[in-house]
Amino acid sequence: MRDTLYEQVGRIGKALASPKRLELIELLCQSEKTVDALAETARCSVKLASAHLKVLRAARLVEARRNGKYVYYRLADAQVADLWVSLRALAEERLLELQTALREFAAPGQALEGADRRTLLRRAARGEIVVIDVRPTEEYAAGHLPCARSMPLAELRARLRELPKNKPVVAYCRGPFCLMSGEAVALLKKRGYRATQLVDGVAEWRAQGLPVET
Amino acid sequence: MRDTLYEQVGRIGKALASPKRLELIELLCQSEKTVDALAETARCSVKLASAHLKVLRAARLVEARRNGKYVYYRLADAQVADLWVSLRALAEERLLELQTALREFAAPGQALEGADRRTLLRRAARGEIVVIDVRPTEEYAAGHLPCARSMPLAELRARLRELPKNKPVVAYCRGPFCLMSGEAVALLKKRGYRATQLVDGVAEWRAQGLPVET
DNA sequence: CTATCATTCTAACGATATTTAGAATGATAG
DNA sequence: CTATCATTCTAAATATCGTTAGAATGATAG
Numbered sequence: 001m002r003d004t005l006y007e008q009v010g011r012i013g014k015a016l017a018s019p020k021r022l023e024l025i026e027l028l029c030q031s032e033k034t035v036d037a038l039a040e041t042a043r044c045s046v047k048l049a050s051a052h053l054k055v056l057r058a059a060r061l062v063e064a065r066r067n068g069k070y071v072y073y074r075l076a077d078a079q080v081a082d083l084w085v086s087l088r089a090l091a092e093e094r095l096l097e098l099q100t101a102l103r104e105f106a107a108p109g110q111a112l113e114g115a116d117r118r119t120l121l122r123r124a125a126r127g128e129i130v131v132i133d134v135r136p137t138e139e140y141a142a143g144h145l146p147c148a149r150s151m152p153l154a155e156l157r158a159r160l161r162e163l164p165k166n167k168p169v170v171a172y173c174r175g176p177f178c179l180m181s182g183e184a185v186a187l188l189k190k191r192g193y194r195a196t197q198l199v200d201g202v203a204e205w206r207a208q209g210l211p212v213e214t
Numbered sequence: 215m216r217d218t219l220y221e222q223v224g225r226i227g228k229a230l231a232s233p234k235r236l237e238l239i240e241l242l243c244q245s246e247k248t249v250d251a252l253a254e255t256a257r258c259s260v261k262l263a264s265a266h267l268k269v270l271r272a273a274r275l276v277e278a279r280r281n282g283k284y285v286y287y288r289l290a291d292a293q294v295a296d297l298w299v300s301l302r303a304l305a306e307e308r309l310l311e312l313q314t315a316l317r318e319f320a321a322p323g324q325a326l327e328g329a330d331r332r333t334l335l336r337r338a339a340r341g342e343i344v345v346i347d348v349r350p351t352e353e354y355a356a357g358h359l360p361c362a363r364s365m366p367l368a369e370l371r372a373r374l375r376e377l378p379k380n381k382p383v384v385a386y387c388r389g390p391f392c393l394m395s396g397e398a399v400a401l402l403k404k405r406g407y408r409a410t411q412l413v414d415g416v417a418e419w420r421a422q423g424l425p426v427e428t
Numbered sequence: 429c430t431a432t433c434a435t436t437c438t439a440a441c442g443a444t445a446t447t448t449a450g451a452a453t454g455a456t457a458g
Numbered sequence: 459c460t461a462t463c464a465t466t467c468t469a470a471a472t473a474t475c476g477t478t479a480g481a482a483t484g485a486t487a488g
Binding site: 050 | 462463464465466
């Protein structure tokens with residue numbers, strides 16, 4: 001009777017109970033992706049990725065469309081990205097183990113409050129700072145911070161001269177669990193740039209109600 | 215390495231993967247409660263409730279304090295209530311099965327948007343409507359809507375004459391999954407009152423950033 | 429000391445989840 | 459037809475989970 005209601009919500013909970021699935025959700029927060037691409041980025045077999053995606057689809061968190069030989073998966077709703085952001089934020093706040101793990105793996109970047117985020121946008125709009133998006137170009141194309149320039153980590157070394165040395169450069173990537181912006185900042189600093197890392201990703205940005213460009 | 219991060223978030227996900235635990239979380243959204251009270255309301259043995267609470271505590275979602283013979287559990291953070299509200303809202307939006315189950319069990323009440331909620335508050339403050347909280351008194355005491363009067367479902371029949379027949383009466387309880395406000399409205403209507411149900415609970419209210427009184 | 433509230437340990441049962449593997453099947457582009 | 463991308467079926471190994479039960483243990487009020 002009443003248990004049915006909680007069981008249904010539990011379906012969503014169960015879908016969120018596997019680390020691999022959470023990783024897939026985070027990747028899908030960036031842009032739609034093929035099974036192949038997801039499996040490669042999440043470092044698992046296509047078969048396993050396919051199985052996890054089936055679970056996520058059964059919980060109605062993701063949807064699929066076919067285009068030619070490829071099946072593209074995407075989040076079923078922007079609310080799913082928001083839920084992922086809330087869940088991760090809660091875990092970061094409550095779980096000491098996560099905090100220490102983050103300190104160890106991820107380079108410490110700037111965690112901004114709502115007001116700071118708006119300040120960052122204003123300064124970027126005025127040209128006082130340069131914001132670069134170091135994710136792959138497809139992810140940039142699917143949505144990026146206003147005023148951000150696409151500069152994928154893989155191309156960064158070759159395109160360094162496009163960046164000014166006299167202005168602060170702010171790099172961001174997929175979010176707090178992603179290492180790309182940290183690597184970008186390390187490279188930039190070594191070459192004499194004034195670089196800082198923004199730990200937000202587009203999903204965090206959007207969850208704050210801030211604008212995202214496509 | 216990177217998997218550790220997702221594993222930690224998965225701990226929270228796993229805690230949210232059991233219907234019984236979700237029910238306990240919803241109860242704890244109302245007020246702190248003893249194991250005994252939780253077990254009775256969730257219709258399970260004290261032992262099972264204790265085991266589930268242990269899981270929730272391990273995921274740092276709830277905390278306990280002892281007072282005399284009793285151990286009182288409470289949510290570890292208001293963010294936990296917000297997460298429950300988001301999770302439930304997402305499930306309601308995405309899962310057809312939940313929508314049909316809700317239509318069957320719960321009487322259809324008013325689901326309000328942010329602006330409507332403020333209108334409701336204004337009308338209650340002006341005395342145009344009477345808002346009653348039909349939950350047990352302890353839950354009312356722990357936090358209730360501004361301008362709401364405590365009128366527990368168990369006492370409603372005996373205290374009917376405290377309510378005006380010429381003004382609309384709005385009843386709310388623990389939230390969309392709780393049947394108490396529906397029962398209250400059914401009783402009131404039978405006795406000739408102009409009663410409507412508000413499906414929001416205090417957690418939904420607070421998650422909207424609206425004020426809650428204690 | 430005793431009654432009450434709560435937790436723990438043990439054990440057991442059944443169910444479900446994660447991962448890997450081999451083989452087969454679909455669906456599509458060229 | 460063939461190569462590629464994706465899913466499915468089968469199976470197996472391993473692990474964990476949810477629930478119930480009995481018995482014991484703690485912690486506290488009176």
